[in-house]
Amino acid sequence: MSDEPANTKPTRQRRQGPKRSETSQAAILEAVRDELAESGWRGFSVDNVARRAQASKQTIYRWWPSIGTLCIDAALSLIPSAPDGARDAQQKIAAIIAPLEATARAGAGNYILRAALLAAADDEDAGEKWRGWIKAEIRTPLRMILAELAAKQVIRRDWNIEDAMDVLLGPIWHRLLVMRAPIPEAFSLRQAERLIADLKV
Amino acid sequence: MSDEPANTKPTRQRRQGPKRSETSQAAILEAVRDELAESGWRGFSVDNVARRAQASKQTIYRWWPSIGTLCIDAALSLIPSAPDGARDAQQKIAAIIAPLEATARAGAGNYILRAALLAAADDEDAGEKWRGWIKAEIRTPLRMILAELAAKQVIRRDWNIEDAMDVLLGPIWHRLLVMRAPIPEAFSLRQAERLIADLKV
Amino acid sequence: MSDEPANTKPTRQRRQGPKRSETSQAAILEAVRDELAESGWRGFSVDNVARRAQASKQTIYRWWPSIGTLCIDAALSLIPSAPDGARDAQQKIAAIIAPLEATARAGAGNYILRAALLAAADDEDAGEKWRGWIKAEIRTPLRMILAELAAKQVIRRDWNIEDAMDVLLGPIWHRLLVMRAPIPEAFSLRQAERLIADLKV
Amino acid sequence: MSDEPANTKPTRQRRQGPKRSETSQAAILEAVRDELAESGWRGFSVDNVARRAQASKQTIYRWWPSIGTLCIDAALSLIPSAPDGARDAQQKIAAIIAPLEATARAGAGNYILRAALLAAADDEDAGEKWRGWIKAEIRTPLRMILAELAAKQVIRRDWNIEDAMDVLLGPIWHRLLVMRAPIPEAFSLRQAERLIADLKV
DNA sequence: TATTAATCGAGACGGTACGTCGAGTCTTTAC
DNA sequence: GTAAAGACTCGACGTACCGTCTCGATTAATA
Numbered sequence: 001m002s003d004e005p006a007n008t009k010p011t012r013q014r015r016q017g018p019k020r021s022e023t024s025q026a027a028i029l030e031a032v033r034d035e036l037a038e039s040g041w042r043g044f045s046v047d048n049v050a051r052r053a054q055a056s057k058q059t060i061y062r063w064w065p066s067i068g069t070l071c072i073d074a075a076l077s078l079i080p081s082a083p084d085g086a087r088d089a090q091q092k093i094a095a096i097i098a099p100l101e102a103t104a105r106a107g108a109g110n111y112i113l114r115a116a117l118l119a120a121a122d123d124e125d126a127g128e129k130w131r132g133w134i135k136a137e138i139r140t141p142l143r144m145i146l147a148e149l150a151a152k153q154v155i156r157r158d159w160n161i162e163d164a165m166d167v168l169l170g171p172i173w174h175r176l177l178v179m180r181a182p183i184p185e186a187f188s189l190r191q192a193e194r195l196i197a198d199l200k201v
Numbered sequence: 202m203s204d205e206p207a208n209t210k211p212t213r214q215r216r217q218g219p220k221r222s223e224t225s226q227a228a229i230l231e232a233v234r235d236e237l238a239e240s241g242w243r244g245f246s247v248d249n250v251a252r253r254a255q256a257s258k259q260t261i262y263r264w265w266p267s268i269g270t271l272c273i274d275a276a277l278s279l280i281p282s283a284p285d286g287a288r289d290a291q292q293k294i295a296a297i298i299a300p301l302e303a304t305a306r307a308g309a310g311n312y313i314l315r316a317a318l319l320a321a322a323d324d325e326d327a328g329e330k331w332r333g334w335i336k337a338e339i340r341t342p343l344r345m346i347l348a349e350l351a352a353k354q355v356i357r358r359d360w361n362i363e364d365a366m367d368v369l370l371g372p373i374w375h376r377l378l379v380m381r382a383p384i385p386e387a388f389s390l391r392q393a394e395r396l397i398a399d400l401k402v
Numbered sequence: 403m404s405d406e407p408a409n410t411k412p413t414r415q416r417r418q419g420p421k422r423s424e425t426s427q428a429a430i431l432e433a434v435r436d437e438l439a440e441s442g443w444r445g446f447s448v449d450n451v452a453r454r455a456q457a458s459k460q461t462i463y464r465w466w467p468s469i470g471t472l473c474i475d476a477a478l479s480l481i482p483s484a485p486d487g488a489r490d491a492q493q494k495i496a497a498i499i500a501p502l503e504a505t506a507r508a509g510a511g512n513y514i515l516r517a518a519l520l521a522a523a524d525d526e527d528a529g530e531k532w533r534g535w536i537k538a539e540i541r542t543p544l545r546m547i548l549a550e551l552a553a554k555q556v557i558r559r560d561w562n563i564e565d566a567m568d569v570l571l572g573p574i575w576h577r578l579l580v581m582r583a584p585i586p587e588a589f590s591l592r593q594a595e596r597l598i599a600d601l602k603v
Numbered sequence: 604m605s606d607e608p609a610n611t612k613p614t615r616q617r618r619q620g621p622k623r624s625e626t627s628q629a630a631i632l633e634a635v636r637d638e639l640a641e642s643g644w645r646g647f648s649v650d651n652v653a654r655r656a657q658a659s660k661q662t663i664y665r666w667w668p669s670i671g672t673l674c675i676d677a678a679l680s681l682i683p684s685a686p687d688g689a690r691d692a693q694q695k696i697a698a699i700i701a702p703l704e705a706t707a708r709a710g711a712g713n714y715i716l717r718a719a720l721l722a723a724a725d726d727e728d729a730g731e732k733w734r735g736w737i738k739a740e741i742r743t744p745l746r747m748i749l750a751e752l753a754a755k756q757v758i759r760r761d762w763n764i765e766d767a768m769d770v771l772l773g774p775i776w777h778r779l780l781v782m783r784a785p786i787p788e789a790f791s792l793r794q795a796e797r798l799i800a801d802l803k804v
Numbered sequence: 805t806a807t808t809a810a811t812c813g814a815g816a817c818g819g820t821a822c823g824t825c826g827a828g829t830c831t832t833t834a835c
Numbered sequence: 836g837t838a839a840a841g842a843c844t845c846g847a848c849g850t851a852c853c854g855t856c857t858c859g860a861t862t863a864a865t866a
Binding site for chain 4: 442443444445516517519520522523524525529532533536564565567568569571572573574575576577579580581582583596599600
C-alpha cells in the first residue's frame with residue numbers, strides 16, 4: 001500500500017510465495033482509523049492496532065515503513081474525491097478543498113484527520129507522504145485554475161502558489177488543529193472567494 | 202508554573218518547609234525545550250527531561266498536571282512579547298502575531314513551537330492552555346483593534362472574530378505545521394493587510 | 403540476589419531512593435520455579451514469569467543479568483542443606499550429594515532441577531553460577547573428606563578430585579537428565595560406597 | 604529423515620521429483636549441526652536452519668515431527684560406529700561408549716552433542732528418540748556383554764543393567780553437560796574398568 | 805534551638821508499548 | 836507431489852517510558 005514496486009521490469013519476475021493479504025490490510029487500516037479517533041497521535045499504539053485488526057505486528061511493519069505513514073494511509077483512505085459540477089472559478093477552487101472539509105466535518109473523520117495531520121507534522125516519513133498528497137491533489141489543480149484565471153486576466157499575473165495555499169488551506173488547519181472548532185457550512189466556498197478577491201487585479 | 206498559587210483562601214496559611222525551587226523549574230523548562238526540539242511530540246519523554254534537567258520525575262509531576270501542559274509552558278516561555286511602535290492599523294494587527302512568527306522563524310523555536318502545537322492539538326489539557334493563551338494574546342487584542350476600525354467605518358460592521366482569526370493565523374499553521382516551509386519576511390504584515398482588505402466596507 | 407555487592411567499603415554509602423522489594427523478588431523466584439516445572443528450559447519465558455509474579459519485566463532484568471542465572475537462583479533456593487549426623491566416611495560423602503538427590507526426587511523439584519541444569523549447560527552465565535555452587539557445596543567438602551581418608555591410608559594417595567566427582571555425580575545426571583528415570587532409595591549411599599571402593603588402596 | 608544417516612553430500616541439485624530430496628535433507632542436517640554448535644539449544648531456531656540450508660520451513664516440518672527430533676537426528680548423524688578389534692571384556696565395553704566420547708571430544712561435536720542432549724532432556728519427542736538410540740546402541744550391547752561375563756562368573760550374578768549404565772555413562776554427562784570439562788584420553792577404558800571392578804564377585 | 809512539614813535527587817515498582825525475531829501453518833509458483 | 840519462497844497469526848525478546856511510590860537529605864518556618 002505504502003509503496004508499490006509497480007513491476008517496472010518487463011522481465012519475468014521469479015517472486016514465489018503467497019501474495020499480500022488484502023483482507024488483512026483492510027482490517028489494519030480500519031483499526032488504525034479507530035485507534036486514531038480514540039487515542040490521538042501520541043496515544044496511538046501499534047499493539048492496539050494489531051489487537052483490533054487481529055493482525056500481527058510483523059504484518060504491519062512488513063508493509064509500512066513507519067507508524068506515521070500508516071496513519072497517513074489510513075486517513076487518505078477516508079478522504080473522498082472532489083465533487084464535479086463546478087461552473088465558475090470560485091466553485092472550482094472550492095471543489096479542490098471540499099473533500100478535506102467534508103472529512104474534517106464528519107464525526108470520526110474530524111478526529112482521524114487531525115491525528116493524521118499531527119503524524120505528518122511530527123514524523124518525517126509521514127510528512128513527506130502527506131505533502132505529496134497535498135501537492136498532487138491540491139497544489140497542482142489549484143495552480144492550473146489560477147494559471148487559467150491569470151491568462152484571462154481575472155487575477156493578476158504575479159500570483160504565488162505558496163501564498164495561495166496559505167490563504168486557501170490555512171483556515172482549515174486553524175479550525176481543525178488549533179481551535180478544535182467546528183467548520184461551518186460553505187467554508188470552502190468562502191475561502192475560495194477570499195483567495196480570488198485577494199488575487200484580483 | 203502551570204497555575205499560579207491559587208491561594209484562594211485568605212485563611213492562615215500553614216506553609217512550612219522550603220519553597221518551590223526556581224532553579225529546578227528553569228532547568229526543567231530548558232530541558233523540555235531541548236527535548237521537544239530534538240524528539241518532537243511523540244518522541245518526547247519525561248524520563249529524558251528528568252535526566253537532562255537532573256530533576257526527579259516527582260518534581261515534574263508535582264508542578265504540572267500533564268505532559269502536554271508542560272510542553273505548552275516550555276513553548277510559551279520562548280515567545281517574546283509584542284513589539285511597540287505600531288502607528289497604523291495594519292502595523293498594530295501585525296504586531297499581535299509578530300511574536301509567534303519570530304518564534305517560528307528561529308531555528309530551535311521552529312521545532313519547539315511546532316511540537317508544542319502538536320501537544321495542544323493532541324492533548325486535552327494542553328489544548329485548553331494553549332487556546333487560553335491565544336485568546337488572551339491574540340483574540341482579545343485583535344477584537345479591540347477591529348472594533349475600533351469598525352467604529353471608524355474603516356471596515357464593515359458585520360465582521361466576525363473567528364473568521365478574522367482564520368485569516369490571520371491560518372497561514373502560519375500551514376507553513377509551520379503542514380508544509381514545514383520557512384516563513385518569509387514581512388509575513389505578519391502581509392496577513393494583516395489581507396485581513397483588513399477582506400473586511401473592507 | 404544474583405550477586406551481592408557485599409558492601410566491602412566501610413565508608414558511608416550514599417544510595418538514595420527505595421530499596422529492593424523483597425516480596426517482589428520472592429514472587430519472581432516462585433514464578434520461575436513454576437514456569438520451569440511446567441515449560442522446561444526452552445519453553446521458559448520471562449513474560450510468563452512476570453505475569454505469574456505480577457512483576458514487571460524491568461524488575462526481573464534489573465536484578466538478574468540473564469535468564470539463565472535467574473533459573474539457577476530459583477533452583478538453588480529449592481535445594482536443602484546437607485543433613486547432619488553422618489558417622490562414617492561413606493555417610494559423610496553421601497550427605498554431600500543428599501540434598502541434590504532429595505530435590506531430584508521431589509515431584510516439582512525433579513522438573514525444576516532438570517530445567518535449571520539445562521540452563522546451566524546451555525547458558526554461559528548460568529553455567530558459571532552453577533559450577534560455582536557445585537564447587538562450593540560438593541567439590542570442596544568432598545576434597546576435604548577424601549584428603550582425610552588418604553591421610554588415614556583408607557584410600558590410595560593418588561586420587562583425583564575430578565575423577566571422584568565423575569563417579570559421585572555422574573549417575574545422578576544420567577538418571578535425572580538423560581533417562582528421566584526415578585532415583586531409587588539410598589542412591590547417594592550407593593554412589594558413596596562405589597567411590598570409596600574405587601579409591602581403595 | 605528420522606533414521607538414515609545420509610552422510611554423503613553431493614552437489615546441490617535445483618530440481619527434485621515427487622520423491623524426497625536427499626540433498627535437501629543433507630543440507631538441513633548440516634545446517635542444524637552448525638546452528639546447534641553456534642547457538643546451543645535455547646538459541647536454536649528453525650528459521651535460521653531454513654536460511655542456512657536454503658530450504659523451506661515447510662520441508663523441515665514435513666519430515667520431522669518436532670524441533671527436538673531434528674536436533675537428535677543431526678547429532679546422531681555425527682556419531683561414528685563402534686570400533687572393532689576389542690579382545691577382552693574391558694575393551695569390548697569401552698568400545699560401546701567410545702563413539703560417544705569421540706564425538707564429545709571433537710571441537711564442533713562437543714557443542715552439537717551437548718545441545719542435542721539438552722534437546723533430549725527438554726523435549727518429550729527428542730527424549731524418546733534419544734533413549735531409543737541409547738537402548739539400541741548402548742544398553743543392549745552392554746547387557747549382552749555383562750550377561751556373558753556373569754555366565755563366566757567373572758562378575759556377580761545380581762547385576763542390574765540400569766546401575767551399570769549409571770556407572771558407565773554418568774561420568775560422560777558430568778564432563779560434557781555439567782562441567783564443560785574436556786574428556787581425557789582413555790576415558791572409556793577407565794569407565795569400563797570401573798564398571799567391571801564394581802561388579803566383581 | 806529543636807521540631808516539623810514541604811521539597812528535592814534518585815530510583816524501584818507494575819504496566820504498556822516498542823520494533824524484531826521465532827514457531828508453526830498456509831499459499832503460491834516452479835519443476 | 837515435492838520443493839523454495841515467503842506471508843500469515845501469535846507470542847516472546849530485551850529496552851524504554853509512564854505515572855506512582857518510597858527513600859534519605861535538605862531547607863525554612865514554627866514552636
